[in-house]
Amino acid sequence: MVQLNQNFINCIAQELPPTLSLEDFIASCDKPLRPSLRVNTLKIDSDSFLARMQSKGWQFEPIPWCPDGFWFTVPEPVQPGNTVEHLQGLFYLQEASSMLPPMALHYDTAMATVLDMASAPGSKTTQIAAMMHNRGLLVSNEYSSSRIKALHANILRMGVSNTALTHFDARIFGEFLYETFDAILLDAPCSGEGTIRKDALALKNWDADEIQSIAATQRDLIESAFLALKPGGVLVYSTCTLNSTENQKVCHHLKQTFTDAVVFESLANLFEGAERTATDEGFLHVWPQVYDSEGFFVARIRKTASISRRQEPPQLQQNFPFEPITHKQYQQLSDEVANIIGVMLPKERLWVRDGEFWLFPEGFVTLIGQVRFQRIGVKIATLEKHGIKLQHEAVMALDIDATLAITVDAAQAEQYMMGRDITLATTTKAQGERVLLWQQQVLGLAKHLGNKLKNQLPRVLVRDNISST
C-alpha cells in the first residue's frame, strides 16, 4: 500500500491542473507500473526483436512516444533481466516516460557532440547512443561513484562505442567545456515524486525544505548546461518529479538569467497525444494517471545566442595517458581483428595506453586536455605475452562479420552465459579465438580448441540463472 505524506498531498492538490483530479492521482499512485522496455537498435531492429520474443510468448504494446519502446508481458516464470537476450544487449528495461527526454532531444536536433550531464545507470545515455547510431561523440557524466559501475556495465552490454565517461559534479561543465555541445540532456537529480508507483515508500518522508535545496542544485546545473551548449544548440531538462519548484521554476530561472538567449520550444507535437500533458510554455508535465506511467517533466530549450564566460578559461591538463597508435602496432592489431571479426578499424581513432588498444569516439581528440575522462570509447584489445587479445566489449560493440563466427544453440548459449566450456559433437581443426553467435546475435568470445569451445566470457558477466526460453 502506497504511503503518501499529507504535506505532499497538499502540495500536489495545488499543483494539479484543473483538468485532473486529486482522487485519480492518488489512485494511480497505488497502481503497479506496466513493465516496459526499449529495443536496442544498435543491435537489432524492433520488428526482428518483437518476432523473436513473440515466438516465446512475450506480448507487446507500442509506447506512443518512442518507436522502439514497448509495454510488455512475459509468460511465467520468465524474468526479463535474466534472459540471454538481455545479456546480449538486445533491450533495456526502461520505464516508458523515461524514454521521453531523449526523444525530445533528438527531435529535429543536430547530434554530433552530445553531453548527458547526469547519466547513471544509463537508460537515456544508451538511448541517445542508439539515436546517434554510435556515431559522433557522447560525453556521459555521473557524479556518484557507486552509480558509475552500473552505467559502465550498461554501456558495455548495449554495445555503445561513441561514449566518453566522466565523473564530475556537473556544475563544472559550463566553464570546462564552454559552448562545446550541439545537444545536452540534463536529467537532473530530483525528489523523485514521479517514481511512487515503483517505490511505495518513496514519499513517506517528503519534505518541502528538501525540495528547495534540490532546486538550488538544479538551478546551478541548468546554468552550467546552458553555458556548455553551443549557440543554436538544444538543451533538454527533465526530472522524474512533479512539483513546479524543481520543474517549471528551474526553467524560468534560466530564462531570467540568460533572457533572450533562452527560447522554450514546444513539445506539444512531439507525438500524438502530447498536447494532453503540455503546459502553456510547451513543457511536458506527465502526471502518472494520464498515460498510465511514471510521473515526468520534460522541457526543450534552445540557445539562440552566445553567453559570455563567467571565468577565465581553465588551463589545459597535461599528461594525457594515451598515444596515437603507431603504424607497426596498427598492422599487428588490424591483422588480428580482421582474422577474428572481419572489421577494418579506422587508424585515426585508435590510441594506445599500457599495452591496451582503444577505439575513441569520432571527434574526441578536440576534448583532449580539457577535462579528465574515466573511460573513452571501447577497449579493443590488449597486448599479451602470446600476442594481441581481443576484448569482449569490442565484439559487443563492433559490427562483426558473422561468417567468421560460430553459431551455437539455445542450450549452448545458456552454458556459455553460465561461464562453462562447450563440448563439440565433432572434432575439427582448432580455429583459435572466435565470436559465438546465438540467433544471429553476439554472445561473446570463445577459443575453438578443436573438440570444445573454451569460455572467454569475463567472470563479472557470468550468471547462474539464465534462460534462453
Ligand SMILES: C[S@@+](CC[C@H](N)C(=O)[O-])C[C@H]1O[C@@H](n2cnc3c(N)ncnc32)[C@H](O)[C@@H]1O
Ligand atoms: C535522475 S538520475 C539520472 C538517470 C539517468 N539519466 C538514466 O536515465 O539512467 C540523476 C543522476 O544525477 C546524479 N547527480 C547527483 N548530483 C549530481 C551532480 N551535482 N552532478 C552530476 N550528476 C549528479 C545522481 O547520482 C543520479 O545518478
